[in-house]
Amino acid sequence: MIDVxxxxxxxxxxxxxxxxxxxxxxxxxxxAVSQHIxxxxxxxxxxxxxxxxxxxxLTEPGRLLVETAETISAELDQxxxxxxxxxxxxxxVAVATFVSGGRHLLPRALARFVAAHPEVELTxxxxxxxxxxxxxxxxxxxxxxxxxxxxxxxxxxxxxxxxLPLMEDPLSLxxxxxxxxxERASIGLxxxxxxxxxxGCLKTEAYLRRYADRAGFDLRVAASTTDYFFAQSLVAAGVxxxxxxxxxxEPAGSGGAEAVAVVPVEPPRPARHIxxxxxxxxxxxxxxxxxxxxxxxxxxx
Numbered sequence: 172m173i174d175v176x177x178x179x180x181x182x183x184x185x186x187x188x189x190x191x192x193x194x195x196x197x198x199x200x201x202x203a204v205s206q207h208i209x210x211x212x213x214x215x216x217x218x219x220x221x222x223x224x225x226x227x228x229l230t231e232p233g234r235l236l237v238e239t240a241e242t243i244s245a246e247l248d249q250x251x252x253x254x255x256x257x258x259x260x261x262x263x264v265a266v267a268t269f270v271s272g273g274r275h276l277l278p279r280a281l282a283r284f285v286a287a288h289p290e291v292e293l294t295x296x297x298x299x300x301x302x303x304x305x306x307x308x309x310x311x312x313x314x315x316x317x318x319x320x321x322x323x324x325x326x327x328x329x330x331x332x333x334x335l336p337l338m339e340d341p342l343s344l345x346x347x348x349x350x351x352x353x354e355r356a357s358i359g360l361x362x363x364x365x366x367x368x369x370x371g372c373l374k375t376e377a378y379l380r381r382y383a384d385r386a387g388f389d390l391r392v393a394a395s396t397t398d399y400f401f402a403q404s405l406v407a408a409g410v411x412x413x414x415x416x417x418x419x420x421e422p423a424g425s426g427g428a429e430a431v432a433v434v435p436v437e438p439p440r441p442a443r444h445i446x447x448x449x450x451x452x453x454x455x456x457x458x459x460x461x462x463x464x465x466x467x468x469x470x471x472x
Contacts, residue, residue, distance in 0.1 A: 173214065174210075176207070177207045177208070177210060177211040178236060179197075180193065180197060180199075180207045180208065181208060181211060181219060181220070181236055182237050182240040182241065183196055183197050183204075184204065184220060185220075185229055185233070185234075188226040188227055189226050189227055190205055190208070190222075208220055211236075215232065215236075217230070217232045218230050218232070219232055219236060220233050242331050246331060251310060262290060262292070262458055263292045263294065264292075264293055264314075264456070264458045264459055265293075265294040265295075265311065265312045265313050266293070266296065266312060266313065266314050266315065266316065266459075267297075267298040267302070267306045267311075267312040267315040267316070267317070268296070268297065268298070268303070268315070268316040268317075269297075269299055269300065269303070269318060270297060270399075271400075271416065271419035272316045272445065273316070275418045276316065276418060276466065276470060277295070277316060277466070277469075279472070280462065280465035280468070280469040281293065281295075281462075281465070283465045283468065284465040287461065287465075288458060291458050296311075298312075298315070299317075300315075300317045300318060300319060303315035303316075303317045303448070304317065304326060304332070307332060307448050307449065307450055308331075308332060308450070310450070313449070313458075313459035313462075314447055314448065314449045314462060314463055315447065315448040315449075316447055316466060317445070317447075317448055318340065318444060318445045319443070319444055320374060320378060320442075320444070326448065331451040332448055332451060333448070333449050333450075334446050334447075334448055335446050335449070335467070336444060336445075336446040337445050337446050337447060337466060337467060337470040338445050338470045339442045339445075340416045340417050340418050340442055340443040340444070340445050341416070341435070341436075341440050341442040342375065342414050342415065342440065342441045343414075343415055343420065343434060344358050344360075344412060344414060344415075344433070344436060345406050345414075345420070345432070346406065346412050346431060346434060347406055347408075347409045347412075347430075348407075348430060348431060348432055349409075350432060352434060353432035353434070354432070355434055356435075357434060357436065358434050358435075358436065358437060359436075360379075360382055360414075360437075361386045361388070363412055364386070366391065366411065366412050367391045367392065367393035367410070367411040367412070368390060368392050368411050368413065368414075369394045369402045369405045369410055369411040369412065369413040370392060370394070370395040370402065370413070371396055371397075371399035371401070371402030371403075371413055371419070373397070375414050375415075375416075376392075378414075379414060393405075393410050394411065399415050399416065400419065400421065402415065403420070403431060406431050407430035407431050414441075416443050418445070420433060
């Protein structure tokens with residue numbers, strides 16, 4: 172039988188790259204760490220870690236055990252949080268959300284949820300995908316409204332998590348009202364090679380830089396922000412042009428929306444994929460499930 176404590180120690184060794192550093196993090200002696208790893212190997216019948224002058228290298232069985240250790244640790248954290256909820260006087264739900272999703276999608280879902288479950292204490296945690304997904308994995312959040320661009324789902328290897336897709340969030344070009352392309356039906360990104368850009372997010376910046384590299388032009392950056400709404404105000408002031416997701420656009424009729432022109436990108440149009448991440452549990456949290464259903468209905472509208 173594999174000892175959970177020894178899995179925890181192996182995970183620390185993998186994370187820190189040496190027995191000495193792992194021992195310091197775990198408040199153990201290096202000798203104790205070495206003994207635990209040796210005992211793990213004896214019980215398993217295979218080497219899990221190889222020492223060298225460059226540090227520790229995991230074997231294939233070692234890598235599999237570390238993935239398992241991460242899953243077990245996450246499940247134990249989820250159980251601990253579930254026990255906290257069960258023993259609490261009021262049922263509680265914690266949801267992590269990215270800023271624009273929290274501003275435009277979550278309020279509609281919460282209005283429906285609160286009306287149906289007034290007894291529930293809600294906690295909303297602001298977090299980007301790289302922070303929100305680990306929150307769900309370790310039980311700090313019961314679900315996460317999050318997103319990803321191209322590539323794999325943002326769950327991590329071996330994660331006991333589920334992804335429920337909600338909607339596609341296409342990106343549009345936001346231009347000052349007097350821009351030469353403001354009246355166009357669509358624009359190819361390469362047509363803006365000479366323009367200066369206002370960046371509203373590190374992820375859209377990464378996309379733009381990849382595109383510019385492939386198209387053979389240098390991306391001219393006028394301003395970088397971490398807030399799409401601030402980026403649109405800079406565009407309205409004539410600082411540059413921006414690439415903004417649909418749910419992050421200023422609503423029609425607002426002062427900011429009137430000062431800019433929103434034009435679709437020519438196909439293939441880039442988009443964010445918005446969805447909900449939940450833990451894969453034998454007994455799902457009933458209120459987290461209800462909030463997920465409310466989010467599904469809100470985005471469908």
